[in-house]
Amino acid sequence: MNSNTGSDVDDLVDLFENAPCGYISAAPDGRIMLANKTLSFWLGVSSDKIVGRKFIDFLTMPGKIYFETHFAPLVAMQGAFNEVALDMVKADGTRLPVLVNAVARIAEEGAVRFIRITIFNATDRRRYERELLEARAAAERAATALKDLNASLEERIARAVHEKITAESALHQAQKIEALGHLTGGVAHDFNNMLAVVIGGLSMAQRRMAKGAFDDLPKLLASALDGANRAATLTQRLLAFSRQQPLSPETVDANKLVANMAEILASTLGETIQKETVLAAGLWRTKADANQLENAVLNLAVNARDAMPDGGKLTIETGNAYIDEAYAAAHDVAPGQYVMIAVTDTGCGMPPDIITKAVDPFFTTKPVGKGTGLGLSQVFGFAKQSGGHMKIYSEVGIGTTIKIYLPREYEPDDAVQSIRDESVPRGSAREVILLVEDDASVREVHTRMLEELGYGVMPVDGPVAALAAIDERPDVSLLFTDIVMAPMNGRMLADEARRRRPGLPVVFTTGYSRNAVVHNGVLDPDVIFLQKPATLGDIARKPRAALD
Incomplete structure (x- = not known):
């Protein structure tokens, strides 16, 4: 019995000392008689240096005034005070925002025996x-x-x-x-x-x-x-x-792109879908936005998976193709040589009347909440904007094949890119980014993200302030600018900034812009572009690419 009692006492002591909040027991005059380890850790002061001092000694000056005029009188009159926000001063001089509750313990004769103060860390x-x-x-x-x-x-x-x-x-x-x-x-x-x-x-x-x-x-x-x-x-x-997304075309090896998608396709399709790739030997190269092409193939794979709820087989095939003049005239595509990527499933298939509507925006045969109806229309729009074509072949009960045709690239290019970089490169505080954004909320978020990545950041709210900073700050390493601004857009700002500071790297960003850095749906050759909204990984890669 005694052993159990001793264990209970030890448990209570441990609970008091290591509670997720600070505990103080103070005399009626505010002098601290007992303080737990949690509060000691927060303040950076040992418990023996807290005991004997008054609670008010650990408050900032505004806190001291509030304590004397409101907190202490109300505890004396009402016996309690609930959740007041104060700032305590840590040993290193920094502030600790806290929420304080107090309750007085009254003796039988009505006098205050002691005051129990509970302190919550309000920083987070x-x-x-x-x-x-x-x-x-x-x-x-x-x-x-x-x-x-x-x-x-x-x-x-x-x-x-x-x-x-x-x-x-x-x-x-x-x-x-x-x-x-x-x-x-x-x-x-x-x-x-x-x-x-x-x-x-x-x-x-x-x-x-x-x-x-x-x-x-x-x-x-x-x-x-x-x-x-x-x-x-x-x-x-x-x-x-709508074929308005800004494309960044590059020479793409479709065989490598499909092969490098093996892992993401496996996780997307699940275990009930058998996957096969048939990659053509001697495949031509194409000129396309590699990331958007990867998204298009992934969209087709997801549609194929949904068409095979009980399992089946998905085949991704590449090949060289020629579109003759007769087919081209009937399908609004230029005749010539194309790189073909086909995605075939053994699913339920589509009747002819569904095939004719399949690329319409928001048309879907899936249940409510299971699809937006934009998957195939996105692929169709991407293919057309890239100068290519998309064709659907399907039979009910047999399956569906969707073929993407992209123009053959004749110019040699050793820097073939087909892998999406998922790394999150970091910067240095010595690399100062001049962030130009006229929306205060976006400017604040992008500033935090760039600082999180290690860069030095100088945020300004428009082109006029940006040019002043260019003149005053020789340590600016990169211009990170929104496009849609007044009195000049981001491209005009970049041109003027580079006139004053030749060779200054620039990253453009916007939610939508038709003509400042995008012409005929394609980014200008010298542009590094970031589409809003952006993840931390997107924010990390674009400035790093420009600086490197």
Whole structure:
């Protein structure tokens, strides 16, 4: 019995000393009689140097004033004080944001025996709250932008309906309006669903933060991030379908690209799908955006997997192909030599009426919530923007083959690229990046990301401030600039910056720009471009490539 009692006491002592919060027992005059190891560790002061001093001694001057005018009087009158935010001073002179609760223990005769003070470290909480507020504001801005887009599209549709047009053009206009309405509805439905995940997750995380419940924060933040990433993917697919995405074509060996996708395809297809690759010998090279081509093949593989719910076989084949003039005239493609990549499945197949709609935006035969209907339209848009073609062959109950044709590249190029670099290279504080962004929230986020990667960062809010910094700061190593700005766009800023500082590396970034650094859908040859929104890995690779 005595042994168990001793063990219980030891457990209680251990719980007190190593609790996730600081504990103080103070005399009625505020002099500390007992302090646990947690508080000692936070302050960087041994417990014996805390005991005997007054609690107010460890507060900043504003905290001392608040303590004397509010905290202590209320504890004396009410016997308790709940969750007041104060700043304590650590041994090294830095501040420790804390949340303080106090309760007085009263003796039988009514006098205060001692005051128990509980202290919570609020550093992570304040950071979480700030980041959550910023993320929620960004999501709400995106929702407002979508609402404005829908209103603008509805206005354009209404104007088109009331225009005086000929009978022949009326049918064409009606078809355009129907397609536009279909596209608008699809965007609104999918984008609002994704924003619901983002805003809902962040709202719940903010609520949990206010209650001091941190356990499910990682799950809520992961859910919000997933919704944001899906929204970014949807935007990229819309640009691909409309052939407005900025492409960075390079000489690509399609055999190497397909072979290097083995691991990601295996994880995507699962164990019930048998995968086979048939790579042609003597395959020509093509000129295409390697990352977008990889995305296109992956999209086709995902569609094939979904068409084989009970398992089956997927074959990826490469080959050289020639499109003659008759076929070219019938399918809006130039005749000539092409590199062909075919993805074949043994799935359910498609009837002819479905094949004719398969590349329409937001058309899908999948259940609600299982697909956006932009996969094939994205592949089709990419192939057309690259000067190529896409063709679907399918039989119900037999399977489907989708072929991508990309123009043959005749010019020799030893620097063939077909592997996506997934590394996260770092920078040095000596490498100073001049960050030019007129959106304060984006500027703040990009600054943090670049600092996280080790760079020195000088953020400015526009071209005028950027040129002043170019003149004043000889240590600027790289210009990292948004494109859509006033009074000059990012390309004009870069040209002027390089006139003043010849050879200055530049990285351009934007969510959408049609003509500053992109012409005919292709990036200008001297441009290093980063599409918004960007991950930390994207932010890491582009500046590193420009500096190196």
